Amino acid sequence: MPMGIKVSDLTIARGGIKVLEGLSFQLAAGQALVLRGPNGVGKTTLLRTIAGLQPPVSGRIESAVDTLVYAGHADGIKATLTVSENLKFWAQVFGNADISAALEAFELTPLSNRPAGALSAGQKRRLGLARLLVTGRDVWILDEPTVSLDVQAVEMFAAAIREHLRQGGSALIATHINLGLDEARILDVGPYRAKALEIDDFDGAFL
Numbered sequence: 049m050p051m052g053i054k055v056s057d058l059t060i061a062r063g064g065i066k067v068l069e070g071l072s073f074q075l076a077a078g079q080a081l082v083l084r085g086p087n088g089v090g091k092t093t094l095l096r097t098i099a100g101l102q103p104p105v106s107g108r109i110e111s112a113v114d115t116l117v118y119a120g121h122a123d124g125i126k127a128t129l130t131v132s133e134n135l136k137f138w139a140q141v142f143g144n145a146d147i148s149a150a151l152e153a154f155e156l157t158p159l160s161n162r163p164a165g166a167l168s169a170g171q172k173r174r175l176g177l178a179r180l181l182v183t184g185r186d187v188w189i190l191d192e193p194t195v196s197l198d199v200q201a202v203e204m205f206a207a208a209i210r211e212h213l214r215q216g217g218s219a220l221i222a223t224h225i226n227l228g229l230d231e232a233r234i235l236d237v238g239p240y241r242a243k244a245l246e247i248d249d250f251d252g253a254f255l
């Protein structure tokens with residue numbers, strides 16, 4: 049069975065300031081977990097930490113790094129390559145060859161010969177998400193994946209997630225919108241917001 053993620057008593061920081069503390073959760077194969085919480089609470093920081101892009105302050109993250117794929121705010125698209133060249137490139141990076149399912153899932157087949165730089169914002173986002181399908185990775189870590197997507201494209205995305213879960217994959221998704229994925233669990237990270245310095249520590253911080 050593909051491994052998911054287990055997070056235990058995790059504390060994370062951004063710019064040297066603790067943002068979330070005491071966070072624990074598990075994501076098993078076949079499951080999706082949606083992270084919620086207000087702007088700036090630390091969802092992106094959490095995803096970056098789990099993806100291995102920054103170390104935690106304390107706590108444990110158990111996962112196999114070569115099972116993860118992270119899609120952050122930057123789309124990573126090569127503007128001068130066509131849609132299919134972009135996908136072929138990523139497929140090769142991950143040791144795969146077939147891009148047709150990824151093109152179909154995000155209705156990119158009619159756009160496959162268009163330079164990616166000439167796509168609309170939503171089409172670019174669909175290409176960025178199609179990339180997940182050619183990685184063959186089990187655990188998708190997604191930061192605001194639906195930005196710029198219209199209603200139909202959000203449905204394509206939800207369908208792609210559902211198919212991924214059906215195949216034993218898993219997904220950890222930070223999003224403010226309702227994806228229509230009833231099977232996803234919700235984790236509100238708001239209650240794990242790191243406490244500000246106690247007033248007693250205030251002078252100490254300047255000594």
Ligand SMILES: Nc1ncnc2c1ncn2[C@@H]1O[C@H](COP(=O)(O)OP(=O)(O)OP(=O)(O)O)[C@@H](O)[C@H]1O
Pocket residue numbers: 062063067085086087088089090091092093094
């Ligand atoms: N490069 C940075 N350097 C220092 N602090 C940062 C940096 N990027 C973000 N922060 C701060 O870290 C905190 C956590 O930010 P983060 O991006 O993880 O929040 P978020 O929950 O993903 O927010 P949003 O819902 O707005 O995407 C915020 O207070 C933010 O201002």
